Amino acid sequence: MRATMSIWFFAGIMLLAYGVVILAAGLWELSHPLAHPPALSQLHAPIWWGALLAISGGFYTVKFWPRR
């Protein structure tokens, strides 16, 4: 059997999964502030970084979705 799933599809899936998880963690922090927040936590990096990963991952996942 030859590989039919593109490497870029795997990259998309990975980025999408990480984007969703990190964005969710960032949103959770809004209502449950951390006891020991990291530096610059007021910038909410997990939200915009997670969203960026999810959007780029979603794009690659759809574009390189395995087709018959």
Next chain:
Amino acid sequence: MPLKALSQLALVFAQGTGQSLARLDAVDILVIAIYFGIVIFIGFYLKGSSNTSEEFFMAGREMTAWIAGLSFVSANLGSLELMGWAGAAYQYGILATHWYWIGAIPAMLFLGIVMMPFYYISKTHSVPGYLHLRYGDATRALSAISFAFMTVLMSGINMYSMALVMKVVLGWNLNFSIWVSSITVALYVALGGLRSAIFNEVLQFILIWVGAAIVPILGLIEVGGWTNLRAQILHNLGRADYVHLWSTLGHFSSNPMGVHWTGIVFGLGFVISFGYWTTDFLVVQRVLSADNIRSARMAPIIGAAFKMAVPFIVILPGLLALSVLPFHLVGESQAVANHLHSYNEVLPLMLVRYCGPGLLGLGVTALIAGFMSGMAGNVSAFSTVWTYDLYGAFLNKKATDRHYVAMGRWSTFVGVLVSVGTAYLVQHAASIMDYVQQLFSFFIAPLFGTVILGMLWTRATKQGGFWGLLSGTLTSIGLWGWVRADHAALRYVALSPDAKDMAENIYRALWSWIVCVIVTVVVSLLTRPRPVAELAGLVYGASPIPKEHDDHWYQKPIVWASIVFIVFLALNIAFW
């Protein structure tokens, strides 16, 4: 509550009893678990595509220029590379960038434009394999044995340094880090061969960027931009030489590294860099997997473009730490003795500073990915050189293709086991880490002399190649031993008593290359050359290079190499 259970389970296995700098949350464990799940899935998924030796060892020579290029640069981006150079940036300032720019870019472009056609059209499986075609079995054996030996040792040292940082920063047990990551690498490389290693290296490269890039972005916001960072470093350290690439290299004692510009240009920029990027099979193997000669030429050029950007996630965090960390980092031995943090921990320390739950897991995963891509590069190259250039060439020449694939899978496991053994050896003798890195440089610099003369000079003979490589290697080892026996010898070896370790390495490499070239030339002129007709496909001037038939000017590798080189020059001038 499956997430919480997962987190607790991982922590039971992973955490030791010592104090740690940070504690991972359940979401961080989930991020790490996703990564391990993907890499193992890829290994099983590609197992069916690695049945022949060409598929297992050369990925079927089906990789596009982008995949081969990203894999080429990712195989080099191991944990020592990431954490070691971030630490070097803290210790030596922006001078550490030379190892990414002049110490890589010209050599990578030279590989793509000049050398790759010969590697590719000779259809060799490895660099020792090329030496076999060009110089015969003796040179191949010398090169293959030294490469196989040093590769597994370096892999073990990478493994130990990674596990050590995980222990210091996260409190993870050393055995846990070493065994989990090495078994994972062994599994996916043994299952899917080079194709699996390359697929994972591309993912690891992306992951390293998305995991580590958040540190310089937030760091620059915190300090108020590059101009403010320079001013703060100047204020904190009271010296300007940490933020200049070239202007402080006029004298050995006028920069933190104790190096002269001649050493950077000729030793690092020429001998060490060209030796590593054009003859170290660990990286060259990735390019040999390209699907055609144009892809093989473009892959190092694409790799060079990305390599130029790596200082953003490696060097910049080290410089930012000079400004924002509230404490000073020290050398490894002082850190162990006084329970302080060492230079090598600067990248994890910066991750902990800026990253909360989720992002911290992503950053830690980036470090793990860096380690695994470096280790996979080492073991897949070891497996190929062992199977083709030692086992198949000298021990069992007439085995079936299926037998060699099985040998490749088993030697992957053996390579990983030897690496694990090295990791434990290093644990009890920390100075071995320094020695083995120097040993590695012993073989690379003279090897470049042997390969480049073989490719560009039809007159180089079998005897010239062998004696040149041997004498260059012995020169390097001899100079190293001389300085260890009598430190005053540094003024001769490194041209200055002020030279530091890195400067000594650079000059030692330069001398060993010069000796290799002189001996190769002299012995070649005294011995009978091979007929030029026998050198077709191996040497410049004796080989017709296949035309690539680019439809447009912008498809030509030389155009992209020129663009990358102009950006390289502009960056050096900008940070002069």
